[in-house]
Amino acid sequence: MSQLALPPAASTATPAVAARPIARIRLPGIAPLMLLASAAVMMGLIGLPLVVVFQEALAKGLPPFLAALKEPDAIAAVKLTLLVAAIAVPLNAVFGVSAAWAISKFEFRGKSVLLTLIDLPFSISPVVSGLVWVLLFGAQGLFGTFLVDHDIKIVFAVPGLVLATILVTFPFVARELIPLMQAQGADEEAAALTLGAGGFTTFRRVTLPNIQWALLYGVLLCNARAMGEFGAVSVVSGHIRGLTNTLPLHVEVLYNDYDSVGAFAAASLLAGLGIITLVLKTVLEWRHAGELALGHRS
Amino acid sequence: MSLQARDKEFLALLGPSGSGKTTLLRVLAGLEKPDAGEVRFGGEDFLSLPVRRRRVGMVFQHYALFRHMTVEQNIAFGLTVRSRREKPSRADIRARVADLLSLVQLEGLDKRFPAQLSGGQRQRVALARALAIEPRMLLLDEPFGALDAQVRRELRRWLRELHDRAGVTTVFVTHDQEEALDLADRVAILKDGELIQLGAPNEVYEHPATPFVFDFLGQACRLPGVIEAGRLRIADWESAAPKDAPGGPVEVFFRPDEVDFAPVDGAGLAAEVTGVAQRGPDVRIDCRIEGHAMELIGHGPTLPIGVAPGLSVRIKPFRPQVYAAR
Numbered sequence: 001m002s003q004l005a006l007p008p009a010a011s012t013a014t015p016a017v018a019a020r021p022i023a024r025i026r027l028p029g030i031a032p033l034m035l036l037a038s039a040a041v042m043m044g045l046i047g048l049p050l051v052v053v054f055q056e057a058l059a060k061g062l063p064p065f066l067a068a069l070k071e072p073d074a075i076a077a078v079k080l081t082l083l084v085a086a087i088a089v090p091l092n093a094v095f096g097v098s099a100a101w102a103i104s105k106f107e108f109r110g111k112s113v114l115l116t117l118i119d120l121p122f123s124i125s126p127v128v129s130g131l132v133w134v135l136l137f138g139a140q141g142l143f144g145t146f147l148v149d150h151d152i153k154i155v156f157a158v159p160g161l162v163l164a165t166i167l168v169t170f171p172f173v174a175r176e177l178i179p180l181m182q183a184q185g186a187d188e189e190a191a192a193l194t195l196g197a198g199g200f201t202t203f204r205r206v207t208l209p210n211i212q213w214a215l216l217y218g219v220l221l222c223n224a225r226a227m228g229e230f231g232a233v234s235v236v237s238g239h240i241r242g243l244t245n246t247l248p249l250h251v252e253v254l255y256n257d258y259d260s261v262g263a264f265a266a267a268s269l270l271a272g273l274g275i276i277t278l279v280l281k282t283v284l285e286w287r288h289a290g291e292l293a294l295g296h297r298s
Numbered sequence: 299m300s301l302q303a304r305d306k307e308f309l310a311l312l313g314p315s316g317s318g319k320t321t322l323l324r325v326l327a328g329l330e331k332p333d334a335g336e337v338r339f340g341g342e343d344f345l346s347l348p349v350r351r352r353r354v355g356m357v358f359q360h361y362a363l364f365r366h367m368t369v370e371q372n373i374a375f376g377l378t379v380r381s382r383r384e385k386p387s388r389a390d391i392r393a394r395v396a397d398l399l400s401l402v403q404l405e406g407l408d409k410r411f412p413a414q415l416s417g418g419q420r421q422r423v424a425l426a427r428a429l430a431i432e433p434r435m436l437l438l439d440e441p442f443g444a445l446d447a448q449v450r451r452e453l454r455r456w457l458r459e460l461h462d463r464a465g466v467t468t469v470f471v472t473h474d475q476e477e478a479l480d481l482a483d484r485v486a487i488l489k490d491g492e493l494i495q496l497g498a499p500n501e502v503y504e505h506p507a508t509p510f511v512f513d514f515l516g517q518a519c520r521l522p523g524v525i526e527a528g529r530l531r532i533a534d535w536e537s538a539a540p541k542d543a544p545g546g547p548v549e550v551f552f553r554p555d556e557v558d559f560a561p562v563d564g565a566g567l568a569a570e571v572t573g574v575a576q577r578g579p580d581v582r583i584d585c586r587i588e589g590h591a592m593e594l595i596g597h598g599p600t601l602p603i604g605v606a607p608g609l610s611v612r613i614k615p616f617r618p619q620v621y622a623a624r
Contacts, residue, residue, distance in 0.1 A: 187362035190329050193349040194356040195376035195431055205379070209366040 053271045057264035068254075068265035076242040077250035078269065083158065084233075084246060085226040088165040092226075093219050096173025101207065103174075104181035105189065115178075121170045129167045130235030133160055156238030161246065164232040169222045176218030177211055184210055213288040217281065224277040228270055301486055301493055303435075303469055308461050310482035311471045314514065318491035319471045320359075323437050326469065327356045339434065355428030355466070359440040361420045363412040369423050370395055370408040376431035398426040401460070418449045425457075429464065436461075438470035442477060454481055475515045479503060487511050509621050512551045519592050519615075521567075522623065523550040530620065533588045535567045537614075544622040552615035555580075555595040559611055566612030569594075573607055581605075587613070 058065050068074060099118060103111060121129060136142050137154040147154060154160045188210070192202040208215075230248040237244045245253060247270055255263035301322075303309045311319040324330040325337060328349035337344040344352060364372050373395045377386055386394065399405050402422035412420055421441065428436060441457065442450040458481055461468050472478050478485045479499040486496045495507040506512035509520070523532040525548050530539040532550055560566050569592075573584035581596040583605060594613065596605070605611055 187358050187360065188364055190327075190349075191356065191358060191362040191427075192364075192375065192379070193329070194327050194352070194354055195379065195427065196350045196353070197375070197379040198350060201379050205375075206364055209364075 050271055053264055053267050056260060057268040059264075060261055064261050065265050065268075068259075068262040069269070071262070073242045073245070074250060074262070074266055077245050077247045077266065080158070080161070080243075080245065081227050081247040084161050084165050085223055087162045088169060088226050089219060089223045091166055092169050092222050093173050093215065095170070096175075096177060096218060096222075097211075097215065099174045100177035100181050100211075101203075103178055104184075105186040118171050118174050121168050126168050126229065126231030127235055130164045130232035132167075133163050133236050155236050156240065156244060158244070160236035161233055161244065164236045165226050165229055168229050168232045169226045172222035172225060173215065173218035176214050176221070180211060180214045181207075213284060217284050217288075220277055220280055220284070224274065227273055301496065303467055304484075306465050306467055308458070308481065308483045309467075309469045310478035310485045311469060311488060312475060312478040312485050312514075313473065313488035315473060316490075317488040319473075319488050320439055321491075322488070323356075323439055323469065323471050326435070327354050327437055328352050329356075353431060353433055354435050354437055355431060355433030356437045357421070357424045357428050357439065357441055359443050361412075361424040361444075363420055363423055363427070365412050368409050368411055369399075369404065369415070372412070372423055373398055373426045373430050375427060394430060398430055401429070402426045417445050418453060421445065421453065425460070429466075433466060436464075436466045436468040438468065440471055440473070442472070442474070450477075457481070479515070487514065504617075506551075506619060509549060509551060512619055512621075517554050517593075517595075518551050519554050519594070521550045521588060521590060523548050523620070525620065530618070533567060535565065535612075535614075540618065540620055543620040547623040548620045549623050550615070551619045551621065552617065554593055555597060556615060556617050557594055558614045558616055559596070559605060560614065562610045562612055564612050566614040568610060569613050570610050571605055571607055574605060585611075585613075 057068075099114065102108070103114060134141060134155050137147055137160065138144055139148065139155075141155070154163070188206050189202050192206045193199075197205065227246075228248060229246075230252075233246055234249060234252075237246070237249055239245060239249060239253060241253065247266055251263050251266045251270070254266060311322060313319045321330060325332050326344075328344070328347065332345070339352075364375065367375070374391050377391045377394065380386075395408070396405075399408055402425055404419060404422055404426070407415065407419065412423065415423065421444075438457075442453060445453065454477060470482070479502075482499060484497060485499050485502050487494045487502065489510055495502050495511050497505075502511065503515055506515060509518075512518050521532050523530055525531075525539045525543055525545050528539050529536050530543065530548070530550070558566070562568070567587050569585040569587045571583060571585045572591075573582075575582045575584075579597065583594040583596060585592055585594060
């Protein structure tokens, strides 16, 4: 192919992306005080308890702390927590992506109903989210007799914990993705289709890369909540030590047993998870601010 | 409506927003399904073909470039997603991308991301991407809509040349009548989802089929008139009626610059001049004819004889279009 004469002005056009100057606002007199006050409140309400957790955990030195973590029930609780999260988080990621995809790229009846349903776990108490499973699958529940007859255990067993966790962490991924995908529109997907890509290829090569950071962010939040969930899980767990106690439940049990070091040692694991999540979240927000900002405006 | 594009033709779909032109384009691409009707391509039933099998190159209004891919990856996309059997080798793809980059004159920008390009550059990437699949038809949705006026004018000519060289049937959507008339082989004028007129740019400009088309293609002056016995009467002025004009009460349309001026004692429509403004190469003349305020345009640096605010002149539209009054 040979050259076509292109008018010079068009070819020398300058890149459209110009660094947007950040408006610097001088805070009026009282603002620094307010900043200080909020910092103080944060330290008192969030920083201090965090310190206390580690202080109590290490109150009797390192050996009892490590021993508390090596205890079989503690190890079982950690394993169970990881197992539940490992099932619930990927499921909710898949669900969140599908729901966000459907809501943002297509028009259909009942869209607002679906949106409301997704938000439902945010507005109901986690205890209720746990209780519904007991009402459905408990011995006195709707499917109770059927499950007993067929020797299937859901409530007071791992499936119940997973179900309760899924319900509670349901909105995290979808909520993160929907505003972003709505803003991105469906044009790129349409373009991929006209270029000969199939549905799955389009999803894998166009949609997914566009939402990857928001997805990771959503998964991160979802995971933090899944591992830290107490209320819903507490209702369906049955508190069987070493069997159906997740880490947060394990903390409660030990604390009720006046095993302060054990309780705070387990709690320090959860706190550690929280700190790691926070760091990852900050890194993501810092590096991919543009893509994530959309999600936070909603 | 029924519309046929000829082989290797450059067809413009022109209409105001909401006239259904973009929808029509998306139906052609297969991105939307019509409630009824059919789409054929060289006798082939296009509706039964899914989008990805139609091999239609589409350039979207906002280009829809893949934002996470480089220019090179964008252009190669249509080739790399092919099934293993049809996929060209890596070297072939690279060569094809290089060809296309030189065609759209973006050599050296292959590693940039869309966000690092100007509007005109993005548009050319979108075009190269669409051409990469050797499309049987090229669809352009408001190809110049997002560009500033100067870039727009320059790219227009270039696009026309590109079309002539690539020899692909091209359908493009625009709401800019000047663009459509300048660029297309034929112009289809749409309104409310209906085809109002189809023809060569000059044909539709000189003989607009309806008042809407007349109005849409340029500035329009309108006056009520009557046709009786082959004579067109507007107010106190009578002239021979245009050929094929309907009888009875009519609406007379003419372009504001297609008028002759005459002194007040001559023949023509009595016009009372209310204002005169020199506008670069043209003169804008505000006047009242039969109680209707009107804006006429005189070409050239000098005023027509006798034209000054407060004076009366006579004007004669020399190419009026006549439509039956509604």
